[in-house]
Amino acid sequence: xxxxxxEWAPLGPAPGMVYSRFPKHxxxxxxxxxxxxxxxxxxxxxxxDLLAVDRVSFALAPGEILGLLGANGAGKTTTLxxxxxxxxxxxxxxxxxxxxxxxxxxxxxxxxxxxxxxxSLPTNLTAWENLLVFSRLYGxxxxxxxxxxxxxxxxxxxxxxxxxxxxxxxxxxxxxLCKALLNDPEVLFLDEPTASLDPxxxxxxxxxxxxxxxxxxxxxxxxxxxxxxxxxxCDRVIFLARGRVVLEGGPQEILDRTRADSLDxxxxxxxxxxxxxxxxxxxxxxxxxxxx
Amino acid sequence: xxxxxxALVLRYLFLYRRSLARAGEIVFWPVxxxxxxxxxxxxxDELSPKKPMVYLLGGLIFWDVLYxxxxxxxxxxxxxxxxxNLLNIFLAPVSIFELMLATCIMGIIKSLLTGVLxxxxxxxxxxxxxLDVGLALVPFLICLLLFGWAMGxxxxxxxxxxxxxxxxxxxxxPFLIQPISAVFYPVAVLPPWLQVIAKLLPSTYVFEGMRTAxxxxxxxxxxxxxxxxxxxxxxxxxxxxxxWMFARVRxxxxxxxxxxx
Ligand SMILES: Nc1ncnc2c1ncn2[C@@H]1O[C@H](COP(=O)(O)OP(=O)(O)OP(=O)(O)O)[C@@H](O)[C@H]1O
Ligand SMILES: [Mg+2]
Numbered sequence: 001x002x003x004x005x006x007e008w009a010p011l012g013p014a015p016g017m018v019y020s021r022f023p024k025h026x027x028x029x030x031x032x033x034x035x036x037x038x039x040x041x042x043x044x045x046x047x048x049d050l051l052a053v054d055r056v057s058f059a060l061a062p063g064e065i066l067g068l069l070g071a072n073g074a075g076k077t078t079t080l081x082x083x084x085x086x087x088x089x090x091x092x093x094x095x096x097x098x099x100x101x102x103x104x105x106x107x108x109x110x111x112x113x114x115x116x117x118x119x120s121l122p123t124n125l126t127a128w129e130n131l132l133v134f135s136r137l138y139g140x141x142x143x144x145x146x147x148x149x150x151x152x153x154x155x156x157x158x159x160x161x162x163x164x165x166x167x168x169x170x171x172x173x174x175x176x177l178c179k180a181l182l183n184d185p186e187v188l189f190l191d192e193p194t195a196s197l198d199p200x201x202x203x204x205x206x207x208x209x210x211x212x213x214x215x216x217x218x219x220x221x222x223x224x225x226x227x228x229x230x231x232x233x234c235d236r237v238i239f240l241a242r243g244r245v246v247l248e249g250g251p252q253e254i255l256d257r258t259r260a261d262s263l264d265x266x267x268x269x270x271x272x273x274x275x276x277x278x279x280x281x282x283x284x285x286x287x288x289x290x291x292x
Numbered sequence: 293x294x295x296x297x298x299a300l301v302l303r304y305l306f307l308y309r310r311s312l313a314r315a316g317e318i319v320f321w322p323v324x325x326x327x328x329x330x331x332x333x334x335x336x337d338e339l340s341p342k343k344p345m346v347y348l349l350g351g352l353i354f355w356d357v358l359y360x361x362x363x364x365x366x367x368x369x370x371x372x373x374x375x376x377n378l379l380n381i382f383l384a385p386v387s388i389f390e391l392m393l394a395t396c397i398m399g400i401i402k403s404l405l406t407g408v409l410x411x412x413x414x415x416x417x418x419x420x421x422x423l424d425v426g427l428a429l430v431p432f433l434i435c436l437l438l439f440g441w442a443m444g445x446x447x448x449x450x451x452x453x454x455x456x457x458x459x460x461x462x463x464x465x466p467f468l469i470q471p472i473s474a475v476f477y478p479v480a481v482l483p484p485w486l487q488v489i490a491k492l493l494p495s496t497y498v499f500e501g502m503r504t505a506x507x508x509x510x511x512x513x514x515x516x517x518x519x520x521x522x523x524x525x526x527x528x529x530x531x532x533x534x535x536w537m538f539a540r541v542r543x544x545x546x547x548x549x550x551x552x553x
Binding site: 045047088106107110123126129132133138139163179 | 295296298299300302303306307310311314371372375376377378379380382383384385386387539542543544545547548551552
């Protein structure tokens with residue numbers, strides 16, 4: 001694989017780490033911008049007095065991985081839920097795969113999927129029973145082969161006949177991802193997908209997801225508090241602060257622009273000031289960022 | 293559509309197969325209830341020349357059909373909240389109508405299972421035969437199922453809107469209806485103002501009708517028709533209420549909150 005150390009992502013993996021197999025291969029392949037799979041314009045969501053999402057606009061290109069970053073309460077989850085039509089927007093326009101989410105919600109849901117470390121599959125059913133139910137909900141043919149294949153890919157084939165309640169949280173997270181890939185989604189929404197995983201499994205999960213993303217030209221929106229993960233995975237990131245987009249661009253581009261050493265620095269600066277003041281960042285170097 | 297509805301039904305059937313506690317709800321509580329009421333009425337029968345047993349046991353079995361029907365719908369949603377599966381369901385391409393339909397089918401299955409079980413036990417232990425109600429049994433049961441669905445839709449809406457706080461209502465609402473519906477006694481014993489309310493509930497006509505049928509073997513078709521009509525009104529009302537409430541839930545971001553906490 002044509003990986004040249006130092007070519008991208010200063011915080012990137014050491015050479016030889018597995019996900020370096022996919023340096024940002026996806027960008028600039030043709031140069032012609034394809035129609036976005038997600039197109040959000042002036043999205044606003046108000047909960048009473050609280051402005052959770054404030055005039056957010058962004059687009060997601062086919063095959064792109066977009067990182068949604070921001071401090072706790074910045075509005076990441078709310079944005080995802082708005083785009084998925086779970087929550088009704090106060091104003092703004094949301095189009096997914098060319099369809100208005102408010103009008104064509106089910107047609108959209110058939111072609112996208114969602115996973116998060118904070119939800120689970122019914123704990124009193126086995127992995128097989130769960131995935132079987134969901135493959136029927138998605139109208140899947142040849143469900144068995146699909147299910148076995150996905151479990152195999154996430155290295156949890158042995159959980160097939162085990163009750164979900166007896167699985168470890170890492171296994172449950174991976175099972176959730178299997179569910180999220182059952183319908184061969186064109187867009188995948190991942191809300192902190194690796195939050196409960198140990199570094200080893202998290203790494204494997206990222207690799208598997210990247211493999212699949214690569215094969216299928218899948219578009220992904222990914223929220224995470226792990227800046228290294230975001231740096232390495234995402235083609236583009238959006239920083240939210242108090243519901244607003246304060247920064248947007250490729251990870252390297254953002255680092256260049258802000259002259260920060262890592263996204264952690266940028267994150268802390270954005271989180272503390274609600275905007276970009278890099279001198280402040282320099283004063284408080286992110287020794288406490290907690291990212292290995 | 294049917295594939296999705298059957299998938300949801302399958303999901304709840306798996307649940308009952310896997311979880312003894314949940315399955316116990318169909319068997320354990322109703323049977324205990326039957327035993328208590330059965331022995332109580334056996335005793336009452338000895339005291340009273342009018343033999344109240346048939347009314348009470350008939351009322352009990354009918355009541356359970358109504359109760360299970362309502363519970364099936366609401367419990368389906370509380371179940372998804374408990375196991376953190378709510379978002380998976382609402383993010384699958386399933387319409388609310390399909391979800392409702394699936395839970396209503398579960399309601400039929402649960403009610404019938406419990407109903408048959410109680411009827412057989414009542415026959416064995418207390419020689420009470422529910423079939424004595426006669427042919428009207430079928431429309432009676434349909435009325436009860438429908439009213440259970442209407443109540444279930446309302447309590448489901450409350451759970452989606454208020455979450456845990458409304459769970460007490462899930463169990464409570466039917467018991468709000470119980471004293472007014474004249475389950476175990478004729479409407480005539482209610483104070484006049486309560487009688488007015490009682491006559492607005494379709495269930496009242498079923499329980500009254502059941503007693504008349506047990507007494508005389510006759511059924512008032514006009515009262516049955518009235519019960520069906522009332523049921524339709526309640527169902528439409530409940531669906532509208534649910535729709536309204538669901539829009540409020542989406543407004544307030546309630547699904548995310550219930551689904552992720
Ligand atoms: N249903 C709701 N009702 C009221 N306020 C809400 C609701 N959902 C979210 N909020 C508020 O909106 C803001 C954004 O929340 P959101 O969950 O989107 O943040 P987040 O970026 O996902 O944070 P985290 O990193 O903690 O997951 C927060 O202040 C939160 O308290
Ligand atoms: Mg969040």
